[in-house]
Amino acid sequence: MKQIFNFCAGPAMLPKPVMEQAQQEFLNWNDTGCSVMELSHRGPEFMALAAKAEQDLRDILNIPDNYKVLFCHGGGRGQFSAVPQNLLTKTGKADYVVTGSWSKSAVAEAKNYGEIRVIEPVVDVIGKKQVLPASEWGISEGADYVHYCPNETVDGIEIFEIPETGNVPLVADMSSTILSRPIDVSKFGLIYAGAQKNIGPSGLTIVIVRDDLLGRAMKSVPGIFNYQTLADNDSMYNTPPTYAWYLASMVFSWLKELGGLEQMAKKNRTKADFLYQYIEQSGFYESRVSEQNRSMMNVPFYLKDESLNSEFLAQAKDAGLLALKGHRSVGGMRASIYNAMPLEGVEALVAFMQQFAETHNQ
Numbered sequence: 521m522k523q524i525f526n527f528c529a530g531p532a533m534l535p536k537p538v539m540e541q542a543q544q545e546f547l548n549w550n551d552t553g554c555s556v557m558e559l560s561h562r563g564p565e566f567m568a569l570a571a572k573a574e575q576d577l578r579d580i581l582n583i584p585d586n587y588k589v590l591f592c593h594g595g596g597r598g599q600f601s602a603v604p605q606n607l608l609t610k611t612g613k614a615d616y617v618v619t620g621s622w623s624k625s626a627v628a629e630a631k632n633y634g635e636i637r638v639i640e641p642v643v644d645v646i647g648k649k650q651v652l653p654a655s656e657w658g659i660s661e662g663a664d665y666v667h668y669c670p671n672e673t674v675d676g677i678e679i680f681e682i683p684e685t686g687n688v689p690l691v692a693d694m695s696s697t698i699l700s701r702p703i704d705v706s707k708f709g710l711i712y713a714g715a716q717k718n719i720g721p722s723g724l725t726i727v728i729v730r731d732d733l734l735g736r737a738m739k740s741v742p743g744i745f746n747y748q749t750l751a752d753n754d755s756m757y758n759t760p761p762t763y764a765w766y767l768a769s770m771v772f773s774w775l776k777e778l779g780g781l782e783q784m785a786k787k788n789r790t791k792a793d794f795l796y797q798y799i800e801q802s803g804f805y806e807s808r809v810s811e812q813n814r815s816m817m818n819v820p821f822y823l824k825d826e827s828l829n830s831e832f833l834a835q836a837k838d839a840g841l842l843a844l845k846g847h848r849s850v851g852g853m854r855a856s857i858y859n860a861m862p863l864e865g866v867e868a869l870v871a872f873m874q875q876f877a878e879t880h881n882q
């Protein structure tokens with residue numbers, strides 16, 4: 521089989537060693553004679569796996585003891601609704617920072633539950649999008665929380681600073697940036713992430729929540745979205761997505777073996793810099809995001825001559841470079857280069873882009 525590199529934004533590629541191990545033990549996991557997906561989530565084997573996965577994630581992210589880690593259903597969008605149902609209950613007011621399409625969708629959902637104030641800190645600097653420093657966002661005092669999205673998957677906008685929000689809990693949708701670099705969890709009230717970018721397959725959602733934020737949910741919140749209920753039941757209030765949890769546990773082990781997030785961040789920085797530097801100097805492609813906010817995980821780029829888009833995509837596919845089409849709402853191209861994407865994949869992409877530019881340069 522020829523070498524394929526999959527740049528899909530999500531569900532995204534998983535680390536090869538993880539996929540190979542899963543394949544090897546697909547029918548007989550841990551000498552149980554069963555596939556891990558056929559085991560009771562309450563049996564001792566799976567319970568041990570689940571506990572180890574949580575501990576590994578705690579180690580990797582250095583999660584303080586006063587935070588619960590929940591393994592949930594419902595994806596990022598499920599959390600768009602779970603977050604307000606659990607937290608928007610003191611003043612009924614929250615600030616939402618909108619920097620792209622995902623944070624905008626979060627607002628649409630949150631509005632069903634309270635008074636949402638929208639902050640829009642993205643400005644245009646000579647044709648490139650840039651996020652104003654958090655000190656200029658004008659975060660409300662006394663809101664139930666502030667919500668933002670540190671990495672906008674569609675727009676390729678990443679915010680590297682952690683906003684200072686005083687006593688107001690900071691809530692982050694980290695679906696496409698979690699585990700890409702170290703973060704100081706203690707600065708956050710709540711972090712959530714759909715698994716299908718950097719954690720594992722779709723179907724699993726991780727919530728990391730400071731324990732003082734539990735127990736204040738609306739009465740109407742469904743049990744499977746109630747953080748207190750999930751915490752009281754070790755995320756097994758109902759049947760969790762066990763196979764996704766298993767794969768995530770192997771991704772966590774893989775990350776630990778690589779040396780953790782410091783090492784991962786170095787690799788990711790190298791990949792992203794290599795791609796952005798080529799885009800900048802090519803004269804043929806362009807990034808429309810300002811240098812300080814360029815995502816390390818999702819790299820949208822545009823051909824200066826957009827009439828070549830479909831030819832670019834068709835030839836890329838023939839070269840084994842898949843899923844480079846930008847999100848339909850923004851057009852152009854997007855290369856998602858999550859943790860599992862090796863440097864060789866980015867090198868192959870740049871080599872292809874170079875060759876395509878050479879053959880099409882007037």
Ligand SMILES: *Cc1c(COP(=O)(O)O)cnc(C)c1O
Nearest residue numbers: 595596597598622673695696714
């Ligand atoms: C992918 C993604 C989502 C949506 O996740 P679903 O699991 O499809 O609901 C939300 N936020 C961000 C930042 C994402 O990248």
